[in-house]
Amino acid sequence: xxxxxxxxxxxxxxxxDVRLTRAPDGSDGTATFYFDHPKALSEDEGVEITGxxxxxxxxxxxxxxxxxxxxxxxxxxIEVLYVMKDEMEWERFMRFxxxxxxxxxxxxxKS
Amino acid sequence: xxxxxxxxxxxxxxxxDVRLTRAPDGSDGTATFYFDHPKALSEDEGVEITGxxxxxxxxxxxxxxxxxxxxxxxxxxIEVLYVMKDEMEWERFMRFxxxxxxxxxxxxxKS
Numbered sequence: 001x002x003x004x005x006x007x008x009x010x011x012x013x014x015x016x017d018v019r020l021t022r023a024p025d026g027s028d029g030t031a032t033f034y035f036d037h038p039k040a041l042s043e044d045e046g047v048e049i050t051g052x053x054x055x056x057x058x059x060x061x062x063x064x065x066x067x068x069x070x071x072x073x074x075x076x077x078i079e080v081l082y083v084m085k086d087e088m089e090w091e092r093f094m095r096f097x098x099x100x101x102x103x104x105x106x107x108x109x110k111s
Numbered sequence: 112x113x114x115x116x117x118x119x120x121x122x123x124x125x126x127x128d129v130r131l132t133r134a135p136d137g138s139d140g141t142a143t144f145y146f147d148h149p150k151a152l153s154e155d156e157g158v159e160i161t162g163x164x165x166x167x168x169x170x171x172x173x174x175x176x177x178x179x180x181x182x183x184x185x186x187x188x189i190e191v192l193y194v195m196k197d198e199m200e201w202e203r204f205m206r207f208x209x210x211x212x213x214x215x216x217x218x219x220x221k222s
Contacts, residue, residue: 015221017219018220019218020212020218021216022213094209098205102133105131106219106220107129107130107220108129108131108208108218108219108220109128110128110215110218
């Protein structure tokens with residue numbers, strides 16, 4: 001079970017779009033997640049967001065680069081940046097992403 | 112170098128959207144590619160389409176389930192179905208897809 005959490009133990013139900021970039025030499029890369037009106041921001045079920053945690057059978061990877069997007073003063077989305085600094089981090093992230101994509105019916109698209 | 116060809120030796124330059132489905136028990140899955148106005152259909156550089164070939168450092172995987180889409184009688188796109196029958200085929204395909212996505216800046220999105 002691959003899942004994303006904004007507070008530990010609470011799985012986010014909204015499925016993000018994920019844009020990827022990678023340096024041509026493979027040295028570093030980024031993944032930018034966008035969650036449109038995630039449950040973590042909802043009035044009823046909102047949580048105190050402490051980071052974004054990607055959890056799967058291998059363990060957890062996380063980032064603290066989480067930004068809220070507001071429209072007319074109301075929470076509209078969450079944008080998250082995850083930076084990978086070498087080949088090993090990229091491969092670990094892709095193993096998580098493939099599990100998460102498979103479970104949630106994500107496809108690939110030009111970003 | 113991961114690439115897609117519609118005729119052997121001719122890399123398609125247009126990047127597709129790819130939708131994935133998989134049986135909950137992992138037994139089989141599908142990938143559906145859509146190429147909007149691919150080079151393979153163009154008047155100048157069109158090729159005789161014999162299938163879709165996914166080529167990378169491990170070798171080649173291919174499918175013959177290739178359909179043209181026509182709008183007002185003019186070629187508009189190509190839709191391709193690739194069926195995976197077991198876990199091994201799924202994993203081989205995902206290794207290709209990850210390489211192809213990385214090279215071409217594909218991201219993940221809800222399909």
